[in-house]
Amino acid sequence: MPRVKVSVVVPVYNTGKYVDECAPSLLGQSLPADEYEVIYVDDGSTDDTLARLEKIAAKHPNVQVHTRPNSGWPGAPRNLGMSHARGEYIQFVDHDDTLGPEALERLYEFAKRNDADVVLGKMSTTMVRPRRLFRHTVDACTIENDELMQSMSPHKMFRRAFVEEHGLRFPEGPWILEDLLFVSAAYLKAERISILADYPCYYWMKRDDGGNNTQHRFSPRHGFWSNCRTIVRQIKDGTEASDDIDALQNRLLHRLYHVEILSRTREPEILREDPAEQRQRFEAARELALTEFPAAVREGLPTVSRLRADLLERGDFDGAVALAERVREVKARSEVGALRWEGGRLVADVTLDLLRGDGEPLALVERDGKRWLDPELLAGVPGAEDGWEVRDPFRLAYAELVVKDRDREDWWYPEGDLEVRLEPLGEGRSRLVASGRLLLDPERLAGGRPLERGVHDVWAYVQLLGIDRMVRVTGDGTPGAPATGPALTGGRLALPYWTAGGQLALDVDQRQRRLGPDTAGAAAANTGRGRRSLPLPYIAAAAGAPARIKVTVSSLTLDAELIPAPEGITAELRLPARLALPAGRHPVTLPKTDTPVAHAVVRDGALLRLEGPAYEPGTGRRLLDSVADNGQVRRVRRRLGR
Template sequence: MPRVKVSVIVPVYNTGKYVDECAPSLLGQSLPDDEYEVIYVDDGSTDDTLTRLEKLAAGHPNVRVHTQPNSGWPGAPRNVGMEHAKGEYVQFVDHDDMLGTEALERLYEHATRNRADVVIGKMSSTMVRPRRLFRQTVDACTIENDELMQSMSPHKMFRRAFVEEHGLRFPEGPWIMEDLAFVSAAYLKAERIAILADYPCYYWMKRDDGGNNTRHRFNPRHGFWPNLRTIVRQFKDGTTASDDVDALQNRLLHRLYHVEVLSRAREPEILREDPAEQRQRFAMARQVALEEFPAAVRRGLPAVSGLRAELLERGDFDGAFAFAEHIRGVKARTELGAPRWEDGCLVADITLELLRGDGEPLLLTERDGKWWLDPELLTGVSGTKDGWEVGDPFRMAYAEVVVKDRDREDWWYPEGDLEVALRPVGEGRSRLVASGRLRLDPQRLAGDRPLGRGVYDVWAFVNLLGIDRMVRVTGHDVSNEPAAAPAVTGGRLALPYWTTGVGQLTLDVDQRLRRLGPDTAGAAAANAERGERSLPLPYVVAEPGVPAPLKVTVSALKVTAELVPAADGSTVRLRLPARLKLPAGRHPVTLPKADAPVAHAVVRDGALLRLEGPAYEAGTGRRLLDAVAGNRQVRRVRRRLGRSG
């Protein structure tokens, strides 16, 4: 009998319909049914959850259900699941999330090949921004890779023998941040940690009722601050103290300080919550910051975060509130050069910078050989009359392009990095900008695999001076127009365009929403060579590769044509089937959603003799562009594509 490779542990409590929504992703795994098990642990549900679970177990031999009295938190059910697990590895899943179809198979293979104690699978989410941790797959690392701190949820695969060897268990009862306690202990003990970034393994989805929104987890009555102290001390006990801001302990504690402590002094929380309650949180955060976090953690913060920490330590709630109002108004702006196709990739030059609330660039000023924060951000912030020094403008600064699969909620990272630099603007002032080359390869973007059929929106993330923003990559004064010529890539059409309204750069692969038509391609050239059964489309830029299918209408007959890339990748030819069930004559060929013909098919005895451009006249070989050179739409298309008159 095959051994159980993976035990999937799912804690549940009054989950109702979400059990049925999650189950198909667990039971439809590519890993054979007899090689994994799904263990549901019901935490004393009072609705019909248990009935739903028992029905699942009755129909699937690899599903087991355990029950226990209500504990009020996921920790105890997860521990019960581990006690009953038979798998070589355990994978934790929440009842309202989903797994990718090949998740268990891929994670297990990655784990065993690298002898990993912990495997972190790529997460997709409707609730949080993409994480740099998943830029690339990593075979093995340790806690020295502090980017691991970006993923502290328990939704990972753990080697069961490793968990048992170190006695790893979740805190039980109403214990906020029980996941951080378990995961941080595992990170500190693990000898080999692997990251699988080329396949979306875990889908962390937002519930309709908001029941899994982590914002609601902050509750001091459930021991938030004592629990945070426990986790901080766990990191201290497992690492060496140092005054070096870049020492391992300080890098690891930075995440806890930034997310769990400094959040009480920054937007949106300090501006959103009731001031009386937020003042109490602020005071508690100050106490924990001073008592638990080494000074080196705060010294290592970038400029804006450093000022927040200073205001928090001073107990200056009003100053922190005023500063948060200024920072809330800061926005990111992208400047994008004209997108174009090069070597099968969509490329463009891109620049990112931050703007103040008044729309002006956020500036740094140079004085006495030092850099100082933009004074417009300091109005009303006590203790900053002489300014706020920016010790290192590049501290923790980075920017990157990310591409979102609109249909699947997956995020992908294009090749290349953006460089952060200071650009002088005169009078001792400079802008902090990130710039580089956007490069989208439809054949490799999805974890070194081709993008699936779908719509892909281009975003950018920037973190400068401790201010982070997600921003749409947009064009200037464009909407619902082509962003570049279409391309045939991997036997499919890739159509770049600007979205309606905001004008975000988007790529439609395999005509998910867009269609090749007058709005995305120029008309075909005339075909003066008799007997040619294909016709060049001069405005389509393509990479060499297999033909792409394309639906066209010949008179009233709908047929599947092909776009055949030229050997040099400079253009494609439109090719129709050799046989057409049409009467003899000259028949218009139109693209979907188009009125004007892109070509004419000359048919005799049911056979295609040749294709002709729509303006072709026998004996003249006259090109369409000569015939309609004054057409406004043609002029617009030619301008968009940089064609000369």
């Protein structure tokens, strides 16, 4: 009997239909069914969840169902599931999420190859922004890679022997932040942590009813602040204290401070919640910040975050609200240079910056040999009347481009990096900008594989001065129009265009856009001439397979091909050698397009040549065409290869 490689532990409670939606992704894995098990643990459901689970288990020998009295939280069910696990590795999955079809096989093989204690599989999600942690696959790292703190959900693969050796368990009962306690403990103990970033392993999606939205889980009633204190102390106990802002302990605590503490002082929460309730949160956050977080954590924050922390420490709730109102107005702006195809990649220069609410750049002001935060941003903020110094404008600043698969919610990172720099604005003012080159390769972007058929939107994430924004990359092209010409890549057409909102998108394999209308003008002006193939210089191409397309030649609809031209830069249209058409010159059109892309010259059912619509034959060609019906001339022409 094959050994069990992976145990999938799924806690459930009153899940209903979501059990049936999740189950196919768990039971249809590429890993053989006798090499993994699915362990459902029902936490005392009162609906039909248990009946649904038992029905699934009856059909699948590798499915177990266990029950327990309701605990009100996923920790106890997960612990029970771990106690029944026989797999070499344990993968946690929530009942309303799904796995990629090859997730378990890829994660297990990756874990074994790297002898990993913990494996993080790439997550696709509508719940949070994409994490740069998953930009590159990492064979092995430790907690020294503080980017691990970007991913604190339990939806990972853990070596069972490692979990048992260190007695890792989830806190049980209503214990909010239970996942942070378990995962941070695992990170601190692990000798080898691996990150699989080239395949979407886990789909963490927002439910229709909002039932898995973690923003609703903030609850002082369930011990939020005391639990947060426990996690902070666990990290402090496992690392060495230091006054260096870049020391490991301070880098790890930065995530907790930024997410769990400063969230109580910034938009949207401080502007959205009831002021009386928010004041209580503010004071609780202040007490925890002052008693548990080293000063080096606050000193290591970027400029605006450090100002928020200062207002928090001083107990200035009104100042924090005023700052949140001003920062909420800040927008990110993208500028895109001329788009073009180079070697099968969509290329453009991209620049990102931040704008104040009035549309002016968020500036830094030089005064007394120092840099100060834009006074317009601080206007009306109590406690900041004298300005706020920008000690290090590049502190934790970065920007990146990401491409979203609109149909699948997968996020991918194009090649190249964006560089953050200071750009003078004149009169002692400057601004931070991030700039670089978009290099989007449709045949390699998806973890070294081709993008799936569909529309792919280009986004940018920017974090400058402690203000972070996700923004669609927008250009000044006509909304709904091509951003540049089409390209033939890997046997498919890639069509860049500006959406109705003016944002950059790429349609791969004609999911929504069609070749034809966007190229009608260029097609009509084509003066080229060929035999069975006609050069189409307005379509870029990289070396690779041809693409099959439908064309109409007069009244005959048939399959044609787009092929890379011999020079490897542009494409050619190739028609079959035989055409069931009368002799003559026939227009060649694409579906839903009236403008000819070519004309086919046919004699005796054979394609003699293809001509561009603007091709004008010389006198000799017209004479030969005029006598082409003469049998002897036709024989001579065939002999001459004309």
